[in-house]
Amino acid sequence: MQSRRSYQTLIGIGSLLAALAVAAGAFGAHMLKQILDPPMLAVFETAARYQMYHALGMIAAGLAGQVFGCLRVLRAGWCFAAGILLFCGSLYGVSLLGIRWLGALTPIGGVAFILGWSLLGWSVWREKMPGQD
Template sequence: MNDRQLVAAAAINLFIAVGAGAFGAHALKTMLSAPMLAIWQTAVTYQMVHALGLFAIALLLPRFPGHLLAWAGGLMLAGIVLFSGSLYALALSGVRVLGAITPLGGTAFLLAWALVAWRALSR
């Protein structure tokens, strides 16, 4: 991903996270159990943090050129879709098997941050 794509992905994900947070706090508050609402909030939090991570990667691309940060951005976006997406679906549906997807997103987050560190420390 290039810097413009990362900024767009970050902004779109921040938009979605803010909307999902408001939706959870208002509309879902009376529809979901407390544990499911907590799952929803976890999805919002991770989406928000990692969307900001996409912005950070976009800002770092000119300083640390190469493919590692582009890969990190792609992995971070995949992590948002898999981690937060599976938690949103789990909270809304109650289908517990969706929770099996969540660790794939978490792994994508970890790999993305590891690539950022690796690029920063490599020559």
């Protein structure tokens, strides 16, 4: 069983990333709409949307970890974090800075997202609720 602090850290970082996703969405809608061309704005909006989805996944993994206390759930949360860094980070870099080669990292981040959801689902399916036999 992992320490409760590990799951709290996951929830805290997930919450911070969710708040940043809201800020990114607002920034895109109000500031970047006048600066970026429509295709690059769409890339930026995709990054912000996926950041929110997977920040919520991190929070869910942290909460599930507090219930089940298994390492797989913790790993799922860190897969979400890696995916946010690689997938969303690369899309932010492409859209804001025009660094096209960062697009090569995007699919790796997508795989991290898929792995995170798979681990989370498998973990919750396999583990028993506390007090169940």
